């Protein structure tokens with residue numbers, strides 16, 4: 001019986017950088033693009049489910065309120081190496097306006113109210129502004145379960161653009177060599193769903209975070225000077 005020669009094995013394309021990781025620990029982002037699993041506890045799973053339901057309601061309301069809105073809009077850019085979906089995009093007379101929707105616990109909501117957007121949410125919005133060349137964008141933050149809402153507007157910011165680009169380039173470099181970078185120990189490790197790959201035990205994690213609670217990425221995070229509180233989703 002003739003033996004069929006096998007063709008060359010198809011090379012898997014490297015996973016592109018997901019926008020939601022724009023403000024994350026470098027090691028976490030590299031684990032993600034290399035396909036490492038996560039350990040999500042039941043409480044976080046429940047919060048994620050609730051967040052997904054609220055996303056859908058928010059998007060339906062946006063479609064009803066804005067004739068020029070689209071939801072789940074793909075964003076893919078080869079030069080940045082980024083691929084993802086924006087929650088919503090609204091065409092305005094000035095150009096495209098991106099809308100990112102988040103839900104948070106009451107505790108986090110009060111922090112956002114006091115000190116401004118969570119860094120990761122802000123970085124994701126800035127990534128959309130830079131990669132999608134938007135004229136502006138909104139971050140809509142709802143409290144679970146009350147539905148209380150905060151809206152922030154942002155404009156493209158070259159300093160954030162450069163920071164995000166530098167971080168993504170670092171992720172891509174590690175992805176190519178399939179090596180994990182060093183840990184960026186900070187308070188974020190306490191809620192990280194890949195922490196078991198970084199610490200020998202919960203006690204070890206707690207001790208190291210206590211010694212080094214602040215996140216000190218390279219390059220340092222730019223200031224979030226340009227956010228504005230708003231009443232409406234689009235200005």
Ligand code: SF4
Pocket residue numbers: 025026027028182183184185186188189192193194195196197198
């Ligand atoms: S545990 Fe900390 S250092 Fe490790 S991936 Fe998570 S955030 Fe980064």
